[in-house]
Amino acid sequence: MPMQVRTPLIFTIVCVAVFAIAIFLVGYSNGSVIKDNEDPFLITLESVKEIEPLPARDRYGFEKGIYEFEEHEIKKNESLYIILRRYDISPQQIYQIQQESKGVANLNRMVPGQRYRVYFKDNQPVSFVWHQELTRYITVDWQNEYRVGTGEIPIRFVTKEASGIIRSSLYETIVAQGHSPYLGSELAGVFAWQVDFFALRSGDHFKVIYEERYAGDEFVGIGDVKAAEFQHRGETHQAFFLNHEERRGYFDEDGNSLEKELLKAPFRYSQRVSSGFSRNRFHPILKRNRPHYGTDYAAPTGTPILAVGEGIVTEAQRRGGNGNIVQIRHSGSYRTAYLHMNGFAPGIRKGVKVEQGQVIGYVGQTGLATGPHLCYRMYVNDRPINSVSADLPASESLEESLMPDFQRVVDRYRSLLDALNFNEKVAGLEENINSERASL
Incomplete structure (x- = not known):
């Protein structure tokens, strides 16, 4: 029986052979075979051309020089x-x-x-x-x-450090060292529940590791305070910042929250205490002794007043000698009152919910007041207490599941805090410490 030939296969073999012979003959053109290093498609160090860099552009994308x-x-x-x-x-x-x-x-x-x-x-x-x-x-x-x-414009974070001994005020100490005055505000916010910033003493001192935010080369504000230490009246307080998807905030080295349900005072910046809590104080207008169930803070007219805690506004009106007054009912048994206000912040009225730190009004001298100030009062179970010395309720501590992550934060920043001294001039950390920000 004759053998059957597969025509397509034979045709393919013939085509391949012809193609190979053609390449061989071309290689012999001009009397020589093309060598590997003469292959026009082979990339070598000699044939590589340097790629020209892209033109420099400014932060908005416009080409410089043009x-x-x-x-x-x-x-x-x-x-x-x-x-x-x-x-x-x-x-x-x-x-x-x-x-x-x-x-x-x-x-x-x-x-x-x-x-x-x-x-x-x-x-x-x-x-x-x-x-x-x-x-x-x-x-x-x-x-x-x-x-x-x-x-x-993308924000660039630069980690800085500062430390100092307070001679007059926290803010003057920080500014004298060349740091932004906003750092004082942030530091006061971290320790708002532990330190009485309205009664700082000469010799109190602080250490802080924090971030500055830059848009290009322009400073645009303070970022997170990563860790801080504040010694006030002989007592040392430390704070470490945890930025976790399940919990975010400041804690001491044992994981206890530094935050309280109520702020120490209703101001963002330090204000002078002009009159304290008293059961028997001489009233400058009525000219007789009577209880003063609040703390008076002397401040310029228009200074923002903050709600010391989350709660519901139970009163926002002008009332007799109290002038413009706001009262807030907080969780549990706490109530606070803010008297002699110049006016109320937008949206502040009876029945609305306010957040801790929200501006509720502005300092004035309405009602029986001899000058612009705020009379701030705190009540527990509707009984007046001294807000300056009150032992305020704390927020919840860290969950056990988050302690390993938090311990790594403490270990990293405690050594950096310990390395800081209290020289009047303080240098910044190297920018490569910024790598720590991504790992925390």
Whole structure:
């Protein structure tokens, strides 16, 4: 029986052979075979060309060397129209820009003090960048087509350290060392429940490791306080920050929460105590002795007053000698009252819920008051107590399941705190410590 030949297979073999012979003959063209190192498709060190770097751009994406800019602040009664007309942008162009901005940004809400840039190319204005906030901005471009977009400057975190001995006030000590005054506010917030910042003494001292926030090279605020120590009246308090998806806050080295249900005082910044709690005090207006069931804080008119804890407003009105008064019922048996206020914060009325630290009003001298101050009162089971010396209820401590993570935080930052001294000038930590932030 004759053998059957598979035609497709034979055809494939023949094609491959012809292709191989052709390559061989081409290799012999000009009398020589192409060597491996002469292969035009082979990449070698000699044939590699260096990739040209991308042109440098500024924080808004404009190429340096091609664009120039002017930077200004928005003044009172200025608008986009007034600003752009100053640069000879026609009313028709401004109208087109406003049409393109619909659904993207409201260009009619410019506020005095906000910053803006006008970019130039070949001495012609081509783009406008308006900062709504420190890190958020609007870009308006008209050089090729009308475009309106939004952007945000990435925040860079730099870890710093500070320490000092208080001679006059916490804030003066911090500012004298070249640190932001906002650090004092943050530090006071960490130890608001442990330290009486209205009665600091010369010789009290602190150590703190914290973050500063930068948009590019511009300082935009204080970030998290990572760890801190404060010695007040001979007693040392330490705080370690845990940033966990299940729990976030400040704790002592044993995992006890530093937060209390109620703040020590209803102010963000230190205010002078002008009169304390007393069962028998001479009233400067009534000219007779009577109980003073509160603590008076002398402060400038308009100073924000904070709710010392979460609760429900039970009173917000003007009432006789108390002047403008707010009362808040907190959880458990606590109630607080704020007297002689200049006015109430927006939305503060009977029945609304307020959060701890929320502004509820402003210092004034309404009612029987000889000067601007706040009379702050605290009650337990409707009985007045001295808020300055009260032992306030604490929040819950850390769950056992979170203690291993927290212990790693304590071990890392306790050694850094111990290494700090109390020199009047304090240097910052190296920026490579920032790697710790990602690992915590």
